[in-house]
Amino acid sequence: MWEIKEYKLLLKDALKRNETVIITCKCSVKYSGRAESFLDEGDRIVLIKSDNTLLVHQPTGNNPINYMKSNTQHDLVQEDNKIVLKARNQLQKESMDIVISKIYFFNSYKLEDGQNILVTGTEADMAKMIYDNPEKIEKGFKPVSQEEQTKYGFIDVLGVDKEGILTVVECKRYCADLNSVTQLRRYVEKLMISKGISKVRGILAAPKITPNALRMLEDWGYNFVSVIPPKYMEELNKKQSRLDYFK
Amino acid sequence: MWEIKEYKLLLKDALKRNETVIITCKCSVKYSGRAESFLDEGDRIVLIKSDNTLLVHQPTGNNPINYMKSNTQHDLVQEDNKIVLKARNQLQKESMDIVISKIYFFNSYKLEDGQNILVTGTEADMAKMIYDNPEKIEKGFKPVSQEEQTKYGFIDVLGVDKEGILTVVECKRYCADLNSVTQLRRYVEKLMISKGISKVRGILAAPKITPNALRMLEDWGYNFVSVIPPKYMEELNKKQSRLDYFK
């Protein structure tokens, strides 16, 4: 078992070399900043990344139970019989103390990764699909702009219907909810005021919609159109091969 | 350097024993499910938790670049000269392949942690503070309910002002935005319809508010009240001593 002095040196050197540190330990965690939290003693994995991001993970669950963002300073000190990792972010007025009573594992690696992730099947992809296939909204719908930051706000697809009425299309990649409706409503009202016209249509395009959202949508005279995002359509087409894939 | 066979056995045994696995490696990642993504080769930390949650972390940044939630099955296979971690979630129709070209570190630990985090300074705490100190909203404001799931929706604080007019208070712990205003608007309108009354007041309580949100708020005849969230530490200590008391 190493002493605090050695660990402190190890951490300092690792951070200086921009290495990523992994500590598996028994610890308690106190956080103070945007909120305050306390987590009593248990076994956790502590990650200190090369940009000084700090993550504390419990042995289950998706999200870190505690964290500090980059631009945080880290230091190890001894208090009583325990090692305390003190993380401080003066700018954000945040601080975290990880009181470690036992270290199972401590190591650091120089990790190189300059890659960016590619993602498809987003809401933007859905807007593009509608722009390229306007009949998915309704017969005669003519898109004018797509995913554009206008002075009326960020509108997914803007166009005119077969009668020439200005129409706002708001896309949701999953299930449209009350929030989606109020968002659409904001755009429509803003357009009516800005353009000084009394009639602007609002269409919510999503695979499905909650009952309450549909009621509110209809109360406001807007329409729901069931549109399946590109990703899901692919899934339907590839259903059989996908089933094989999952075997 | 171990062979694929050994790693496969190690992983299988570790998962069977509900251990948490840490792999530091060079890899590329493909994901298919709610969306599709590809991340080209780089150094990453792969965590497989005891509930089969899978996290892939790059050496910088707060969030995992890829992940699979619990109830996922994991397997290691060899393809060409590489080890592939195949994660499959049939129920969610999700899959991930992590193609590993080099393993820097592979280990697993039996981690014990049954602790729950205590957090204070949340929106609920803010609502409670207002309920207990209604003068923070305005003179004569009388709260009726707090953080209650009514049939009108989830209203932070409901009360009557000094003239007996029904008043909805929506709390935001940080900066109120357009969304906060539309949320408040929903509650007010729902109450007016449900109760059949023409006048319901809406108050947005937050430390600050965006200019656009303030404009919309005033357009709709609602009010903004600057409320600073409660002193976190005191509340935390109270909660803590309460918990200690029941131990």
Next chain:
DNA sequence: GGGGAGAGATGCCGC
């Protein structure tokens, strides 16, 4: 740097 909106959002609670 602030505002606005998406995210493979996640997680919690209530019905």
Next chain:
DNA sequence: GCGGCATTTCTCCCC
């Protein structure tokens, strides 16, 4: 399981 909503949301984009 769905709906509604907060989150130490985080992140990106655009002004």
